[in-house]
Amino acid sequence: xxxxxxxxxxxxxxxxxxxxxxxxxxxxxxxxxxxxxxxxxxxxxxxxxxxxxxxxxxxxxxxxxxxxxxxxxxxxxxxxxxxxxxxxxxxxxxxxxxxxxxxxxxxxxxxxxxxxxxxxxxxxxxxxxxxxxxxxxxxxxxxxxxxxxxxxxxxxxxxxxxxxxxxxxxxxxxxxxxxxxxxxxxxxxxxxxxxxxxxxxxxxxxxxxxxxxxxxxxxxxxxxxxxxxxxxxxxxxxxxxxxxxxxxxxxxxxxxxxxxxxxxxxxxxxxxxxxxxxxxxxxxxxxxxxxxxxxxxxxxxxxxxxxxxxxxxxxxxxxxxxxxx
Amino acid sequence: xxxxxxxxxxxxxxxxxxxxxxxxxxxxxxxxxxxxxxxxxxxxxxxxxxxxxxxxxxxxxxxxxxxxxxxxxxxxxxxxxxxxxxxxxxxxxxxxxxxxxxxxxxxxxxxxxxxxxxxxxxxxxxxxxxxxxxxxxxxxxxxxxxxxxxxxxxxxxxxxxxxxxxxxxxxxxxxxxxxxxxxxxxxxxxxxxxxxxxxxxxxxxxxxxxxxxxxxxxxxxxxxxxxxxxxxxxxxxxxxxxxxxxxxxxxxxxxxxxxxxxxxxxxxxxxxxxxxxxxxxxxxxxxxxxxxxxxxxxxxxxxxxxxxxxxxxxxxxxxxxxxxxxxxxxxxx
Numbered sequence: 001x002x003x004x005x006x007x008x009x010x011x012x013x014x015x016x017x018x019x020x021x022x023x024x025x026x027x028x029x030x031x032x033x034x035x036x037x038x039x040x041x042x043x044x045x046x047x048x049x050x051x052x053x054x055x056x057x058x059x060x061x062x063x064x065x066x067x068x069x070x071x072x073x074x075x076x077x078x079x080x081x082x083x084x085x086x087x088x089x090x091x092x093x094x095x096x097x098x099x100x101x102x103x104x105x106x107x108x109x110x111x112x113x114x115x116x117x118x119x120x121x122x123x124x125x126x127x128x129x130x131x132x133x134x135x136x137x138x139x140x141x142x143x144x145x146x147x148x149x150x151x152x153x154x155x156x157x158x159x160x161x162x163x164x165x166x167x168x169x170x171x172x173x174x175x176x177x178x179x180x181x182x183x184x185x186x187x188x189x190x191x192x193x194x195x196x197x198x199x200x201x202x203x204x205x206x207x208x209x210x211x212x213x214x215x216x217x218x219x220x221x222x223x224x225x226x227x228x229x230x231x232x233x234x235x236x237x238x239x240x241x242x243x244x245x246x247x248x249x250x251x252x253x254x255x256x257x258x259x260x261x262x263x264x265x266x267x268x269x270x271x272x273x274x275x276x277x278x279x280x281x282x283x284x285x286x287x288x289x290x291x292x293x294x295x296x297x298x299x300x301x302x303x304x305x306x307x308x309x310x311x312x313x314x315x316x317x318x319x320x321x322x323x324x325x
Numbered sequence: 326x327x328x329x330x331x332x333x334x335x336x337x338x339x340x341x342x343x344x345x346x347x348x349x350x351x352x353x354x355x356x357x358x359x360x361x362x363x364x365x366x367x368x369x370x371x372x373x374x375x376x377x378x379x380x381x382x383x384x385x386x387x388x389x390x391x392x393x394x395x396x397x398x399x400x401x402x403x404x405x406x407x408x409x410x411x412x413x414x415x416x417x418x419x420x421x422x423x424x425x426x427x428x429x430x431x432x433x434x435x436x437x438x439x440x441x442x443x444x445x446x447x448x449x450x451x452x453x454x455x456x457x458x459x460x461x462x463x464x465x466x467x468x469x470x471x472x473x474x475x476x477x478x479x480x481x482x483x484x485x486x487x488x489x490x491x492x493x494x495x496x497x498x499x500x501x502x503x504x505x506x507x508x509x510x511x512x513x514x515x516x517x518x519x520x521x522x523x524x525x526x527x528x529x530x531x532x533x534x535x536x537x538x539x540x541x542x543x544x545x546x547x548x549x550x551x552x553x554x555x556x557x558x559x560x561x562x563x564x565x566x567x568x569x570x571x572x573x574x575x576x577x578x579x580x581x582x583x584x585x586x587x588x589x590x591x592x593x594x595x596x597x598x599x600x601x602x603x604x605x606x607x608x609x610x611x612x613x614x615x616x617x618x619x620x621x622x623x624x625x626x627x628x629x630x631x632x633x634x635x636x637x638x639x640x641x642x643x644x645x646x647x648x649x650x651x652x653x654x655x656x657x658x
Contacts, residue, residue, distance in 0.1 A: 192584055220586045221586045
C-alpha cells in the first residue's frame with residue numbers, strides 16, 4: 001500500500017492579538033499552540049479516527065492537512081507533494097483530491113443556492129466534466145448519497161439535518177477525491193439519522209476506496225468506522241494505532257481515561273470510576289514536561305521535568321508516555 | 326416501592342400557529358418516584374424537552390399552552406397554580422438544569438450572587454448567610470476554592486464548571502425533584518462522566534429524584550432506573566432500564582438501540598431506522614411511527630395505539646407488540 005498522506009512534525013500556532021498596553025510594556029506575544037508537533041502516515045484506503053477533548057487541536061490538524069491554515073513548521077505531504085510549498089494552481093489541484101465534510105450541515109451550505117446548483121458549481125469550477133454532462137453528474141451524485149432527485153430544486157432550509165449532511169457529502173465527493181476529511185460530521189444528527197450517515201460513509205469507503213480522516217468526540221462512532229485511531233491531547237498525538245488495540249488495551253493513561261468514560265450501552269452499565277480529574281488546561285500555557293501530567297493518575301517524577309519520549313513502538317500501536325520508556 | 330413525588334397524567338401541550346393548533350405533546354403519562362432517576366429519551370422534535378418545561382410551566386413561547394392533563398406534586402395539581410404560586414415551586418420543589426449552561430447563567434452577575442439570589446428569595450435569609458450557603462453548595466458540587474469562586478463570573482468558568490454551578494443553583498433550595506435537560510450534551514465525554522457521577526452522588530446523598538432528558542441512550546443506560554421513550558410527541562414505551570434495553574417492546578425502541586454505533590461489530594452496516602422523524606406540522610395519523618416501521622400493518626395507519634400495561638412495570642404503545650413478541654422480533658432474546 002502506498003502512503004497517501006504523510007505529516008512530519010507539524011506545528012500550527014495562532015498568535016493572540018495584542019493590546020496597546022502589552023505592546024508598550026513589551027510583553028511577549030501569547031501564542032495558542034493548537035498543533036504542537038504531530039507526525040503520522042496514512043495509507044491509501046485507510047480510515048483514521050482523530051479523538052480527544054475539545055480544544056486538543058483535532059480540527060486544526062485536519063485543516064492543516066488540506067492546507068487551509070498556515071503552519072509554523074513541519075511538512076504535510078499529499079501523495080508525495082508538499083502541500084505548503086506549492087503555488088496556487090497546484091493547491092487547486094490538491095483541493096480536487098482532498099475534500100472536507102463539516103460539522104454543521106446547515107452552516108456549511110449556501111442558504112440561497114439549491115442543492116442542484118451547489119453541486120453543479122463544484123463540477124463547473126473544477127471542470128470535472130463537460131458542461132453538457134453536469135446535470136447528469138449531479139443526479140448521479142445525489143443518488144450516490146441516497147437523496148431523491150426531486151430534492152435538487154430545494155434549498156438547505158427546506159431539508160432536514162440528515163439530508164443537508166448528505167448534500168455536504170455529495171459536494172465533497174463531486175470532485176472524486178482520494179481523501180475525505182469529516183469533521184464531526186455526524187455529531188449534530190439524531191441517533192437514527194446518524195446511523196444512516198455512518199452507513200453511507202462505510203459504503204462510500206468500500207466502493208470508492210476512499211481514504212478518510214474522521215474526527216469525532218463520540219468514540220463509539222470512531223470505533224465503528226475507523227481502522228486506525230489517533231488520540232490527541234493538547235496539540236500532540238499521545239497514542240496512535242489499530243483501533244481494536246486502542247479500545248481493548250489502551251496504553252497511555254489518557255487513552256485509558258477516555259475509553260473508560262465512554263457511556264456503555266449495556267443494561268448493567270454504571271458510570272465508570274474517575275480516571276481523569278479536571279479539564280484540559282488552556283493551550284495558551286501548556287504544562288511543562290508531559291502536557292498530561294497534572295491530570296495523570298500515574299504521574300512520575302520525570303513526567304514533570306522531561307517531555308515524553310517520541311512515539312514508542314508497541315506492536316500495532318505507538319505511545320508517547322514515560323511509563324513505557 | 327418508594328412514594329411517587331411527581332405524577333404526570335395525560336399531559337397535552339399545544340402550539341398555536343398561523344396554520345392551526347398543533348399538538349406537540351399528546352397525552353404523556355408517567356411517574357417519578359422518590360430517589361428514582363427517570364430517563365426521558367427521544368430524538369429532536371419528540372417533545373422530551375417540552376415535557377420538562379411544561380412540568381416547570383416554563384414553556385418557551387406564549388403560543389404554547391398546557392391544554393389538558395395534570396402534573397401532581399404531593400397530591401396537588403400544579404397546572405392549576407397561578408404564577409406566584411409557581412414561583413414558590415420552581416427552585417424550591419423542582420429544580421431544573423439546562424443543556425447550555427452559558428446561556429442560562431447571568432453573564433454580568435457573579436456566580437455566587439446568582440446562587441444566593443434564589444436562597445434569599447425562597448428562604449428569606451440575610452445576604453451574608455445566603456452567600457455562605459452558596460459557597461457550601463459550590464463545595465458540594467466539587468468546585469475547588471468555593472469561597473473564591475463565588476466572586477467569579479460565568480465566563481471565567483470552564484464548560485464543566487458552569488454545569489456544576491448550574492447544578493448548585495438548581496439545588497440551592499433543596500428541591501426534591503431535579504429536571505435535567507440534556508445536562509451533558511455540550512460536554513466532552515470525560516467531563517460528562519464527572520457530571521453524571523455528581524448527579525448519581527447527589528441522588529444517593531439527598532434522595533433526590535431526577536428526570537433526565539436526553540437523546541443519548543448510553544448516558545441513560547449508565548444512570549437511569551427507568552426509561553421512557555418518546556416519539557413524535559407521544560410516549561411509546563416505558564420500562565425499568567434493564568427490561569427496556571434487553572427486551573424492548575416497541576419497534577422504535579428496538580431500532581434506536583440497534584442503531585447505536587460502538588457495538589461488537591465495527592465496520593459493518595448499522596441497522597438503521599429508515600426515513601426521518603416527522604415534523605410537528607405533519608405528524609402521521611394512527612401510530613406516528615408507522616411510516617418508518619418495518620412491521621406496520623394497515624391498522625397502524627388509522628388506529629392510535631395506547632400505552633398498554635405489559636407486565637407490572639413495562640408499558641408499550643404498539644398495536645402489534647403481541648404478534649411481534651410471538652414472532653420473537655420484540656422482547657427479550
